[in-house]
Amino acid sequence: MKFAVIQFPGSNCDFDLLWAIRDVMGAEAEFVWHDETSLSGFDGVLIPGGFSYGDYLRCGAIASFANIMPEIKRLAAEGKPVFGTCNGFQILVEAGLLPGVLIRNDSLKFVSKWQTLNVRNKQTKFTTEYAENEVINLPIAHGEGKYVADEATLAELKANNQIIFTYENGNPNGSVDNIAGIINKEGNVLGMMPHPERAMEDLLGGSDGAKLFASVLKNFVKVEEVNA
Amino acid sequence: MTKATVYVTYKESILDPQGQAVQKAASKLGYDKVYKIRIGKYFEIEGTGSAEELKTQVEALSNELLANPNMETYRVEVQD
Numbered sequence: 001m002k003f004a005v006i007q008f009p010g011s012n013c014d015f016d017l018l019w020a021i022r023d024v025m026g027a028e029a030e031f032v033w034h035d036e037t038s039l040s041g042f043d044g045v046l047i048p049g050g051f052s053y054g055d056y057l058r059c060g061a062i063a064s065f066a067n068i069m070p071e072i073k074r075l076a077a078e079g080k081p082v083f084g085t086c087n088g089f090q091i092l093v094e095a096g097l098l099p100g101v102l103i104r105n106d107s108l109k110f111v112s113k114w115q116t117l118n119v120r121n122k123q124t125k126f127t128t129e130y131a132e133n134e135v136i137n138l139p140i141a142h143g144e145g146k147y148v149a150d151e152a153t154l155a156e157l158k159a160n161n162q163i164i165f166t167y168e169n170g171n172p173n174g175s176v177d178n179i180a181g182i183i184n185k186e187g188n189v190l191g192m193m194p195h196p197e198r199a200m201e202d203l204l205g206g207s208d209g210a211k212l213f214a215s216v217l218k219n220f221v222k223v224e225e226v227n228a
Numbered sequence: 229m230t231k232a233t234v235y236v237t238y239k240e241s242i243l244d245p246q247g248q249a250v251q252k253a254a255s256k257l258g259y260d261k262v263y264k265i266r267i268g269k270y271f272e273i274e275g276t277g278s279a280e281e282l283k284t285q286v287e288a289l290s291n292e293l294l295a296n297p298n299m300e301t302y303r304v305e306v307q308d
Contacts, residue, residue: 056246057267062253 001222003029004042006072006088008052008063013086013195017048020197025213032068039071042080043222047072049086049141049195059102059144060090069095081125081220082189086142089181089191098184098191099157100149106174110143114205115194116168117180121161124183125219126190129211135168136208138194140180145193147175147182160185165192188220230275232286232306236295237268269294279306 005018014031022029029046032039039045052063063069076082076097084092092098105111114137119130130136149157154176157163165181173193181192196209238244244266251265271294275282283306295302 053249054246056249057253062249065253065256067256 001027001043001217001220002041003027003044003046004032004039005029005046005048006034006068007031007048008034008050008066008087008091010052010054011048011050011087013049013197016195017046017085017197020200020209021046021213024200024210025217027213027217034063034066034068037067037071039068039075042075044081044216044220045072045075045083047082047084047088047091048197049088052087052091055144058094060087060092060094063087063091064094064096073097076184076189079186079188081216083126083216084189084191085195085197086145086193089193090144092189092191097189098182099153100147100182102144102193103146103148104144105142105146105172110141111145111172112141113139113172115140115172115180117165117194118168119164120166121164121183123161124164124187124190124215126183126212126215127164128219129215136211137199137206138196138209139198139205140172140194142173142193145173145175147173147179147193149176156185157182164190165194230277230279230282230306230308232271232273232275232282232304234271234273234286234290234294234302234304235268236271236290236300236302238266239299239301242299268300279308282306 003021007014021027090102093101117136119134122130122132162183163179164183166178167180171178183190196212199206199209201207247266254262286304290302
């Protein structure tokens with residue numbers, strides 16, 4: 001599996017994400033600049049956190065029209081894994097790859113802390129290594145992480161088990177139904193506000209994020225295997 | 229109730245990187261008639277008293293708080 005870690009102007013968790021997938025998990029991965037127009041040869045896309053384009057206009061709005069986006073959409077349509085954390089999640093919703101939107105935290109404050117989460121659905125390719133309803137700890141760090149969607153969208157998310165992570169022991173941003181991460185209907189595009197890439201080793205405070213990447217590596221297949 | 233609206237924009241001489249970034253995105257999307265975007269702020273204010281009284285206060289407020297006169301200009305509109 002070869003992963004593209006997309007870099008936008010203002011991405012600041014790009015190195016963490018590359019380190020998580022390449023150095024900790026041992027997968028092939030490299031940076032791809034947002035201005036590139038091809039993702040050929042890549043088996044998956046990882047979109048890091050940060051402040052793409054300085055959060056101008058709305059978080060993720062300008063990045064969602066970057067030159068690389070049509071290729072990210074192509075991989076998503078082909079069923080390859082597309083993962084966005086924090087600003088990456090905001091970019092995925094602005095790009096229409098995931099429903100809903102992320103708005104300013106209820107507190108109007110930037111929240112940076114470890115947060116307990118509940119793994120609501122372990123039947124996805126991103127979560128098989130977790131136990132059902134496993135309670136995990138991941139860092140969060142965001143000012144605009146309140147997930148909202150209209151009634152119909154929420155009903156659909158619930159009906160299809162697309163709510164993958166919810167906040168436990170308090171809701172840090174006012175997200176509807178405590179939503180921390182959702183997946184698309186097809187099950188290959190995941191967006192979440194918490195940062196699994198910052199929880200890869202106990203030495204750094206926790207390793208609950210590693211199971212997410214382990215699930216991806218286990219459940220998605222390489223380009224060559226698909227073509228073979 | 230009297231209503232005032234305040235539009236705060238950068239002075240022409242001030243660089244607006246946010247506006248420029250949005251303009252670039254618009255141009256990438258093919259909006260070729262759009263060549264300049266500048267982003268400002270818009271305030272909806274409700275108050276009491278006559279239009280004139282409110283306007284005097286809102287102008288002072290704009291000058292003191294809503295805008296930074298060093299780099300921004302503002303325009304106040306009041307409706308009774």
